[in-house]
Amino acid sequence: MSEYTAPLRDIEFLLNHVADSRFFNQQPAFIDYDPSLVSAVLAEAGKFASQVLAPLNHSGDIEGCRFHAGVVRTPQGWCEAYRQFCDNGWLSLALPEDNGGQGLPRFIAGAVHEMWLSANMSFVMFQTLTQGAVEILHAFASDDLKKLYLDKLVSGQWATCMSLTEPSAGSDLGSIRTLATKLTSELDDGRYLLKGQKIFISYGEHDLAENIAHLVLARTPDAPIGAKGLSLFVVSKYQLDESGNLAALNDLQCVSIEHKTGLHGSPTCSINYGEERGAIGHLIGAEHCGLQYMFVLMNEARLSTGQQGVAIAEAGFQRALRYATERVQGRDLISGAANVTIAQHPDVKRMLMSMHSQVFALRALSFQIAARLDLAQQGGEHSAAERRFIALMTPVFKAFATESGNHMAGTAVQVFGGMGVIEETGIAQLMRDVRVTTIYEGSTGIQANDLMLRKVVADNGFAINELIADIEADYTIFSVSSATVIETACNRAMLDSLKDSVCYLLSATKTEQLCAADSFLQLVGFSCTSWMMMRAYVAAINANSTDTAHLGNIKALCQFYFAHHTPKIQSLYHTVVNAQSGIGDYQLSC
């Protein structure tokens, strides 16, 4: 039996009944995507995830990537899996049709992406890089660059990586020092020579594809200081002739890979550009707009990272459920029956439901964001509002889902008891793999500040009040039915805490806002997931399905969530409005 089975019923319920994707077969652009087609794609993806990717997950962790003399070898079986991943069309699923992609909507691609991450997160990290790089090149690059790169990236013949971080420029990209000097000779027109050292480059070097297009943030000699002086370059691992054929190696070298706590199968590279004559790169778009372009990829990566939290939690839940329903230990404290499976112990069942309900709620939110991404791309009358929702939700989902993912990976280990910390069991790998997700692509603190300052305070609460109005509109409908009146009232009271928090924060000092940022982000996270769970609860009550057992479980998960997770909003509100207590008076040097 595979380590992972795609949770198709949960996924389809959320796509068809909870997230805004439920309206998609009413949209002209997606009229073809009826539920049965979506089902077929999901089922095929689920098979690929369990049969091809999942079996390489634990072996990849044990073997890890190997580095020697600038060359990185991925674990055994990965090159073949990459080839199949590309050949079967999974890489190009949501990429532009003009370049050989299939242009599927995000709500489908997102659901599929979660499966890859559950099955083998280390492996599939290249996909988000390609997705983001293609978007950037498509939107901002010259036609020549598009012609050179896009088709080959979409097919997977070439891979890509995102070269941002430097030893002294992590969260603060404005400190980037890598230098890009324009070549002025007639022959080299439009080219730059890059020199600098980059670290923490995921898939910066590997053996999966014949070439790697590095997207590198660098500074031109006369650029303004800080983030506004950064430009974006594409630097090919191999130099290219005019037809795009690979020529000599470019002047860049992977000098080491990191020895990390998790994600052993994903090479994290230190790369030196231009140690000799300078690495030849091409400017993307205009000079000094690099960070703005890169944010297209970064926002993509942030949403994908949030999904990593969900996906690892799903993987952990599945394994914990299997173990708990097989492992016999102890007596049923209610019935007195001897030798029961541990899943029958109420506290173990509580842990399983805690994971399942959180995964379910977070996945609903992820699908909701994906559906809005699709709507925003349609450019309809509400597309500005859709974009505000996505901008608001990006930091929330990234940080909240990864923090939750870390907690849930811990819970999964806990269900295994002593076996959980034995590496051969495989469950501790999930805990190690998910650890970095609250850090990379902008740490939780960075997301919290982004939410607070750029997404809430900067527009004086416009976007968040729009969100609150959306939630309230749902609750007003739900409160009419006697079947959901109690749950709605409870969630409405919690929503008041969100409203009160926003009110407080908009008139708070900047220090108060920053001290409250993390708690506020969590408060918004629980509010949005509770909203999704209210939708799921109502949908499960009203659904016409013969699968009553599944609907019963969904209702149970929602009720559990309202009792075990939603109430955290209460105490978070208390923290938000008192967040600065003691912080000003505390001396770090004491």
Added chain:
Amino acid sequence: MSEYTAPLRDIEFLLNHVADSRFFNQQPAFIDYDPSLVSAVLAEAGKFASQVLAPLNHSGDIEGCRFHAGVVRTPQGWCEAYRQFCDNGWLSLALPEDNGGQGLPRFIAGAVHEMWLSANMSFVMFQTLTQGAVEILHAFASDDLKKLYLDKLVSGQWATCMSLTEPSAGSDLGSIRTLATKLTSELDDGRYLLKGQKIFISYGEHDLAENIAHLVLARTPDAPIGAKGLSLFVVSKYQLDESGNLAALNDLQCVSIEHKTGLHGSPTCSINYGEERGAIGHLIGAEHCGLQYMFVLMNEARLSTGQQGVAIAEAGFQRALRYATERVQGRDLISGAANVTIAQHPDVKRMLMSMHSQVFALRALSFQIAARLDLAQQGGEHSAAERRFIALMTPVFKAFATESGNHMAGTAVQVFGGMGVIEETGIAQLMRDVRVTTIYEGSTGIQANDLMLRKVVADNGFAINELIADIEADYTIFSVSSATVIETACNRAMLDSLKDSVCYLLSATKTEQLCAADSFLQLVGFSCTSWMMMRAYVAAINANSTDTAHLGNIKALCQFYFAHHTPKIQSLYHTVVNAQSGIGDYQLSC
């Protein structure tokens, strides 16, 4: 600079002004332990922890224990450190004076023990084993056995281990199958032959001491089934002649050590007893009383495990603080100053204070328990109440401090950002090391059930209401002063949630009690730590110390705790009274 510096000022403040140890120099038995003597012991221990133990922590993690042909080698430097640890009297600190120990009170020994755990938890795990084994032998063994074992265990010439778990007997020790058959020949009178397989035996085999006394739970052939049929044996690695000299190897063998996520320096052994002719063991006390005796060691181990949570969090806090005050990154969002240390960013300062305040609060609780252990041992008029407090607090402190320790280790990694998941940084080791603490010595779920059924429901709330009355008595005093009236009122409101929870639970169904057990344990944990923080707050306000900076920091930490941690009681209450929601209806096989 050492990786660890004992937090002497925090420790002494809590011992002298917060925990009940503050009354100790008024007690006849401890009249000699004035603060300056205590200071001297703590300072020496602090030096040993930083200079001898801490330097071996990371190298021990990297090197790990090696196993070959039944022999376990600890990492380089450990044998020498063990010798020094014993020679300098640290092993025997709180062991009986009759056997060469120093008989120091628990409140001092406990504070010192935390330092060892912060400096090198993998290494020092043998100490709790010796402490508990000596207590068991002292209380229950025959004079002959005492004479054979006690002096050598106290001096560290011999070590000990606790052989409980079997592959199908983990949390449910009643399922233990290891068989002990009494030898009936005249020559072998009083001896048993043991046969069975034990797993997860910490320090079951190693090269630190010349002999290891295994305390083994086993079943005599005619024993009743379940936990009431277990007897406790001491099985010496080497057979002993009548004078206690080492003879031939006993029939027991370490067959493997585990490949664990953390604690690489602590060998976790699988041991086969009696594969050939049977391992010779001696019964301790009476047959069928084994589990009752072993609980002396297990309660000891549970309190020590709780301290592991505190100690790892302290270690993580210290390293995170150092990194955050050195690492320069980004702009101060309030003042606009460029290139500030990350500790100046409010959210990073929040993380540091979150760790520091939790460590401080949990340490206070650990000292409070230690002080009550000392008082209980005095056998005064309140000793029954002291024992009830300790019995009530053991599961709470074990589970709450280790769960918190896991969260804080995660926070420490978070402060390091990307460097946190690079193994060479050393911080991820803490996260890996602390992971098992919520599992071994009774998982969090086991502790929660113990608290709920045996410590709260079984005595119809007597002990917990005694605790609530103790807390209320303090709050009544604190509410008088205008300097603390607001904080007291806030904490009193939270205490009401504890009272209401107890009320609800005492009349709830057993299923409701078990579903609520985990949340209730956390609620009690936050209530008790908040109580300790109220004491600390009042003490810091009233203290006559010239170290006003330190007092200012303590006040700030308390205020922070009341804003960021105490409010969790509110939402936990909400969960406790609704804990069963959905659990009954959720189908595991769906």
